[in-house]
Amino acid sequence: MFRKPVGVVAGILPWNFPFFLIARKMAPALVTGNTIVIKPSEETPNNCFEFTKLAAEVGLPDGVFNVISGRGDIGAELSGSAKVDMISFTGSVKTGENIMAAAAPNITKLNLELGGKAPAIVLDDADIDMAVKAIRDSRVINSGQVCNCAERVYVQRGVAEEFISKITDAMNETRFGNPLVDKNIDMGPLINSQAVMKVQEAVSTAIAQGAKLECGGTRAETPQGHYFLPTVLSGCDMSMDIMKVETFGPVLPIQIVDSLDEAIEHANNCDVGLTSSIFTKDLSKAMHAVKMLEFGETYINREHFEAMQGYHAGMRKSGLGGADGKHGLYEFLSTQVVYMQC
Incomplete structure (x- = not known):
């Protein structure tokens, strides 16, 4: 069996683990031969900017690790882009639903990590x-x-x-x-x-x-x-x-x-x-x-x-519906x- 990289991965981050989740999304993408675009939360963008300095210091080729910042409209543009081959998102159920809707016309692969009630x-x-x-x-x-x-x-x-x-x-x-x-x-x-x-x-x-x-x-x-x-x-x-x-x-x-x-x-x-x-x-x-x-x-x-x-x-x-009649999703x-x- 011959495995090929997916292509361009979009990593959309929450604010609660902003530094840790950069690595969590970046590492699997890069070790499997993909490039990645990280979109940090607008609440906690600064450590992502600092992370880019570290990425530059280790000599990654241009275009392998990329960052785009902004609010939800930027995440929506990224999710709906035909240039993105896979989206890895961590955040709320509602935002996950919106990302699925934006990705649907391009049949983009999704990996969603949403809310919990453990x-x-x-x-x-x-x-x-x-x-x-x-x-x-x-x-x-x-x-x-x-x-x-x-x-x-x-x-x-x-x-x-x-x-x-x-x-x-x-x-x-x-x-x-x-x-x-x-x-x-x-x-x-x-x-x-x-x-x-x-x-x-x-x-x-x-x-x-x-x-x-x-x-x-x-x-x-x-x-x-x-x-x-x-x-x-x-x-x-x-x-x-x-x-x-x-x-x-x-x-x-x-x-x-x-x-x-x-x-x-x-x-x-x-x-x-x-x-x-x-x-x-x-x-x-x-x-x-x-x-x-x-x-x-x-x-x-x-x-x-x-x-x-x-x-x-x-x-x-x-098998279960939420208060709004929709299914809550996790991975x-x-x-x-x-x-x-x-």
């Missing part, structure tokens, strides 16, 4: 301290602005009180601040004031729908920066928006369940399928969850951030990746 399941036999640390770390990494990290928890009734108490303490103890000034922090700011308002609205709506505020729940009082207090919401259920809509902030809603199968049923009741996790000492329960959870990645007794040597992708949730994947920590 569930974490905590069973009665779990190491609760391990689960608390892993889920708390997963929820506050990058201030909760990560599509694959824990967005909701289903905890079995027998350990619910202990788990809620300990996760509340852990979130309360989270240190936040400016990472450029203080290296001993757990969490930095949100991307902008609009993000703070969006998270505040999600929390306020959850409380209005019946959730109980255990800690946090509001903007942090700081002289500078867009900080939101690490937040825990208990008493949640699947009728609440907070259990179905991606929050993208340091907010952890918790629902109590009576069995693993109930937890799996609720976990699968969403229209995006990137990551999931389960905390249990019973390998048979863990493997049952792996088989039944409709997510591209499942983490066993560890936090959600994928291993660098692993394959990062999601699962198309073709197309025919297998499931499992990460286990003993």
